[in-house]
Amino acid sequence: MKKYSVDEFGFYGDFGGAFVPELLYSNLEELKENYKQIIQTEKFQSQFQKLLKDYVGRPTPLYFAENLSEKYQTKIYLKREDLCHTGAHKINNTIGQILLAKALNKTRIIAETGAGQHGVATATVCALMGLQCIVYMGEVDIERQAPNVARMKMLGAEVRPAKSGSRTLKDATNEAIRDWINHPKHTHYIIGSVVGPHPYPDLVTTLQSVISKEVKTQLRSKEGRETPDYVIACVGGGSNAAGLFSEFLENEKVSIIGVEASGKGVNSEASAATTILGREGIIHGSKTLLMQNKDGQITEPYSISAGLDYPGIGPLHAHLYKTGRAKFISITDDEAMQAGLELSKMEGIIPAIETAHAFAIFKYMNFKKDDILVFNCSGRGDKDLETYRTYFNY
Structure with a gap:
């Protein structure tokens, strides 16, 4: 067993796991049971590598x-x-996750963003694949990252402000999770970092x-x-x-x-x-x-x-x-x-x-x-x- 890899329960040593409301359990189980298998298929790898080369650069x-x-x-x-x-590097992850979402027959994509780079990368791949995109972003970040907000809107995404707490990344993530709870069936949440419940930290690490x-x-x-x-x-x-x-x-x-x-x-x-x-x-x-x-x-x-x-x-x-x-x-x-x-x-x-x-x-x-x-x-x-x-x- 590798010392620094995730275990079968989603833990890196003492950290990780999946502590989520019951309403999200089936979504995470679906992702956990399928993501490794899908990523390893020849079809996924062929599409992923082609897009990384020809689209991402x-x-x-x-x-x-x-x-x-x-x-x-x-x-x-x-x-x-x-x-x-x-x-930014964020596009590596969103390309992989949008292909995963399509393989799982998801038609609606949500994301959180702080600096806006992940939001732009998510909006970009949704435009590429013709999927609905909703990005949650803190009100403070919307103001200080205005160019990225404009880019997301040009790409066809809806940018929804998070108005609670510090109105930054943490709060945008809270709003995205609430959305996912309310729309579990056809929605895929593209998390932008190695955070969140298992399998996201491992999934994002693998793609990056x-x-x-x-x-x-x-x-x-x-x-x-x-x-x-x-x-x-x-x-x-x-x-x-x-x-x-x-x-x-x-x-x-x-x-x-x-x-x-x-x-x-x-x-x-x-x-x-x-x-x-x-x-x-x-x-x-x-x-x-x-x-x-x-x-x-x-x-x-x-x-x-x-x-x-x-x-x-x-x-x-x-x-x-x-x-x-x-x-x-x-x-x-x-x-x-x-x-x-x-x-x-x-x-x-x-x-x-x-x-x-x-x-x-x-x-x-x-x-x-x-x-x-x-x-x-x-x-x-x-x-x-x-x-x-x-x-x-x-």
């Missing part, structure tokens, strides 16, 4: 960042998921594992070896991280670094640093590390990046943290914004603010000159230009 490049490498005296590679169609599979092949041609010394990615729920980490989980010679958003500081009460601030609890049908008060009520997360202000992390990442397999580093808003500016000015790549968090780790780590680092450049910064502009007073 895979394989994405593994780019050697020469200027950054020289500055930090180590070998820095960027896995360019920002070059995927729609501008294309990232690390490509890294192995690309590194072999560039460095003569398949394994880097470090794989590094930002973690909100954690799908881009799971995709990059997936092929290296069992190889303990590869160090894993997850980068969380500490917002205005871990002790500021305006943070999303789940591994530091969280305790074991249940959110959105999964047992994981969760930011909560002493009474077990979820505390509101905060980050300047709309995709990282989730009060929990995926159960795989909680397991990696608890077992010590991965190191987690917390980065403030200010550190992330400066790192995003540095990548822009030094490599000509403007990253999503979520992604920028990962590039702020250099003052917290000592890398050797021959170390090979692979960062997941998970999304591009077009959607965040207004936030960048306001922050830097451009």
Whole structure:
């Protein structure tokens, strides 16, 4: 048994499972009983690989960042998921899940989104396949991610605002789950991250594992070896991280670094640093590390990046943290914004603010000159230009 794979009950060590209302039980059972079998069929794989190549634009490049490498005296590679169609890694998952939904004869698709990238990716594949699409998004995120809202509407999706709580990603997810409870029969919920009840964390990890599979092949041609010394990615729920980490989980010679958003500081009460601030609890049908008060009520997360202000992390990442397999580093808003500016000015790549968090780790780590680092450049910064502009007073 692999140490870092999901077990038959949907757990990664102490984390995971499916804690859902009875009304959703049959939906999850249908998905759990069929997803592995469908994904492994020749028909699915043929369609999936064709769309990844011709529609998404895979394989994405593994780019050697020469200027950054020289500055930090180590070998820095960027896995360019920002070059995927729609501008982020999210499309890998939605392509796979829309094919799965069609195989299960679902005609109505719902999704949640924070930064809007998953919403855009879901709206994109629904347009491609001619299926109804409803995306739930927090009112706060609708305002700060207006370009992505416009894209979703152009693609034919209905964007429904979540008006409760902090009106961000957590609340959008709550609304999507409510919708699914009310429309169980013909609806498929495309969850955008490695969160939620089993089998979603494993399903999304499997679909995103294309990232690390490509890294192995690309590194072999560039460095003569398949394994880097470090794989590094930002973690909100954690799908881009799971995709990059997936092929290296069992190889303990590869160090894993997850980068969380500490917002205005871990002790500021305006943070999303789940591994530091969280305790074991249940959110959105999964047992994981969760930011909560002493009474077990979820505390509101905060980050300047709309995709990282989730009060929990995926159960795989909680397991990696608890077992010590991965190191987690917390980065403030200010550190992330400066790192995003540095990548822009030094490599000509403007990253999503979520992604920028990962590039702020250099003052917290000592890398050797021959170390090979692979960062997941998970999304591009077009959607965040207004936030960048306001922050830097451009």
